[in-house]
Amino acid sequence: FYNGYYPFYPQERSSSFFNMQQVIIILVFLVCAVSFLIILPGIRGKGRLFWFLRIILSLFIGVVIVAVNFTSDWETGSVQTSTSYKSFSNVTVDAEVGLYVGLEGVNITLKGNPVHQINETIDYNEQFSWRYRSNYDDNYYHGLQKGLPNPILYIAEKFTLESPCRVYAQYRLSGHYASAMLWVAFCAWIVSNILFSLPVLAYGGFMMVTTGTFMIFSILSFSTIRNTPLCSIYVGSAALSTQFGPSFWLTLAIGLLCILIGLIVILMDQLIPEKLKMFFMLNEDDGDDVLLEGYGNNSYIEDTS
Template sequence: MTLFNGIYPFYPQERKPFVFDVSLIIIIVVFLVFAVSFLLILPGIRGRARLYWLFRVIISLFIGGVIVAVNFTSDWERGQVRANTTYKSFSSALVHVDVGLKVGLSGVNITLLGNPVEQLNETINYNEYFPWLFGNDYNLQYDKGLRQGLPHPILYVAEKFSTYNPCDLNSFYRIAGHYASATLWVAFCAWLVSNMLFSMPVPVYGGYMMLITGAFLIFALLSFSTVRSAPTCVIQFGDASLRPVYGASFWLTLVAGLLCFLIGGMVITLHYARPSLLNAFFDLCEDEDEDEDKVLSEIYVNPRFPPEHDVASQPNLRLSVKS
């Protein structure tokens, strides 16, 4: 901390990590534990079914992990710009910085990194998070940043998403994030049901539910895409402008949705075209009960003792009793 106009700036809140937060790390660890646990019991599965189980479980955990994780990521949209701008309000001193913006379903991350980091006898490396989900008042967080004396570029970008700004980006992104998050949780429930149906004797119903999972993932993307209908609000830094584009979470959700459609379509197609191949993939045997009946109906005769019909077929056989 350096002295600025006789006042030491104070930042009491915790910095939110730029890429990962605690919730996201917990989700990743939980799904990794499930994956490792399955890999430990995988050697106990015999034959070709081992590869089928490995493929099914890994793909299913990937889809489920993506559905849960993207709810907590902050890179549905992202943008970055390099500019010369003022560092403090009411100051004409310019700094050369990289301003970054990441928009999630529950808030925005704004970063400020000096180039170089040490300028004006200060270390310019900030990462601020402004939430708007689950009862968090964005304006309250923005006012708190004003009182704390955050750098001017961060406040300038954050102000674009406040309700004070005529662009009204806050309402567009907040409502779109609410609907996208709710739709993703419905997709997660559908994913759970599909996994239970895949373990049933008729896996085609799991294929139908997997199509529903993919449909809700696409609905979540469409819900978030409605922010593109917001009025054009340019975040300008001199000659450079900060224009966000779709980030990794958006494209990862799209991949998971298309993968759900692919899996559901293949299961339904195989159910009508090659049911035996589908049953083999899901380790199901239609003739299992028939085989058990055959085993129970078979009679095994000890070769040392001839059958009754063989004895009856020998007319010259006589029984004699010695006195």
């Protein structure tokens, strides 16, 4: 039937590729970086280097805060095994099965070793989402209707609402609150950048500490899933276990970096404020001179009158 494919698999499945949301976010921040760096040649002396470091570091923090909301590698795991491929068939394939959990759902991969086996290309990357206004169980049943390979459906079933594992609510709520904390951190990052452009650098430091604190809160929220017993996942004869992934550790690192930057700014504002103002290219004397000049003009007008 169907040119060599089994009845429930009318066509060869193709793998989904990179997340376009992440690409768009990175492109937006790159455009912002280029826009700011265009004016870099107009800055003289050491101020040019200080401006470059501030812009690049700040935009890097911003793009990480936004991008990790849409990544699927907060928790990852993979295993190489020999497993059944399709329903109603005893055919087995050698493949690598991967599980990638994000804040908005899970990605399950199946890649053959080699990729071409049993006259098919075995290279899948299927997403099952629980984001707002998205029903995970509907995504799972849609995968059943498409006829996805057994390993993918088996793992996806562990996260359904009716699964005996009962981890769906924990993962969904942990991801929801982690994402909310990250968006609060993003707002704090915006405010900190505004304050750093004003002669109130200490308050900018406090907001940078706030940014890092909410990022730490986000990973604490996500890490609560470790307190939930997860059903054992066996693909073939191999057990699939997971651990915190790159997005988790990157968020932790950037959160600690924000707290460190904020504390340094606060301490420098107390101990060596002149050096701090030099780094941010702020000079209160300019503002004082403008005020004194204004007062001088007013007195001159009064004398002439």
